[in-house]
Amino acid sequence: MISDFPIINMKILVPGCGTGQIFDYLNLKQLSDSNLTFTDINKEYLEKLNPKLKKIQKISYKIIVDDIETTKIQEEFDSCILILILEHTEWEKVIKNILNFRVNSFYIIIQKQNKNKQIVISYKDVPKSITKFSTTAKYHLINVSEIKLYFKKEEFNLLKEYGEKVIDNKEMIGLFFSKQ
Secondary structure, eight states, X not given: OTTTSOOOSOEEEETTOTTOGGGGTSOGGGGTTEEEEEEESOHHHHHHHHHHHHTOOSEEEEEEEOOGGGOOOXXXXXXXXXXXXXXXXXXXXXXXXXXXXXXXXXXXXEEXXXXXXXXXXXXXXXXXXXXXXXXXXXXXXXXXXXHHHHHHHTTEEEEEEEEEEETTTEEEEEEEEEEO
């Protein structure tokens, strides 16, 4: 997606960035000369992110502890990268907040699961902390059509949709939206 729609000399928001697992799949040169703002609600994740970012040349960045659902950020950004965050939030509220930053484009990756083939987890082999988290975590699959309709109402064009099958009957969907 970033090869098709390059990020060059842009101001980018990356909310819900976690520990920076984005850099396991992204060619860092694709972010050259950009100014990035990484946010997450979890301060400990951001502490793990910082050493990864220090290795990257030709980008400037800042890291902010922030909950994008109730954000305190008051800046403008050229674009926003949302990777597997909408499933863990009230996604319409998140997008509405980000639109307040006058964003002109969105790189979005969400998860789609085959509804006919549900995944069964054997909890006897899962650590207790994961089992506990799975009962309290706020997670839901998002309908791709709903996202497309929402962005259309906000006068964004879907310029390209991507799909990549992954394990457990899931598919990663990439969507690139740009302001009309």
